Amino acid sequence: MAWQDFRKRIKRQVSDFLEIPSDVMLDLPKxxxxxDLxxxxxxxxxxVEYxxxxxxxxxxxxxICINGKNLTIRNIMAxxxxxxxxIMNINLNN
Known part of the structure; x- marks a missing residue:
């Protein structure tokens, strides 16, 4: 098992045990x-591109790649x- 997979598994278990949302603990996007708006x-x-x-x-x-028409960034924070x-299409590329 790769070191990164092991770390993810441990983080997921800690997240479940402490009842911390996975997106926070595992640095996942929400x-x-x-x-379609x-x-x-x-x-x-x-x-990367706008x-x-x-x-x-x-x-x-x-x-994350969002494809559509008349796309604008309404708000951007940290x-x-x-x-x-x-919004016509959303892709998650790893």
Whole structure:
């Protein structure tokens, strides 16, 4: 078993034991889609690409790619991004 897999397993067990949300303990993104109009992404590490048709955001072990039309970043904070527009596709690439 690889060291990273072992660390993830231990963190997950500690998270379950202490009843801490997994997204916090494991540095996972939390993605909330509101219809096809908004995407909330928590626990991000920055923006890679931003156009009216594509928004790519770095997360823990990869990136999230949002495709759509008339995309805008409504809000960006240290740990949260809100993207609005006509959301057509969301991909998580590890």
């Amino acid at each position: 993605i909330v889609l509101v219809g 908004q995407v909330f992404i928590e626990n991000h590490r920055g923006i 156009t009216s048709e594509v928004v790519r955001v770095i997360v823990g072990e990869g990136e 740990d949260e991004i809100i993207v609005e527009g006509k």
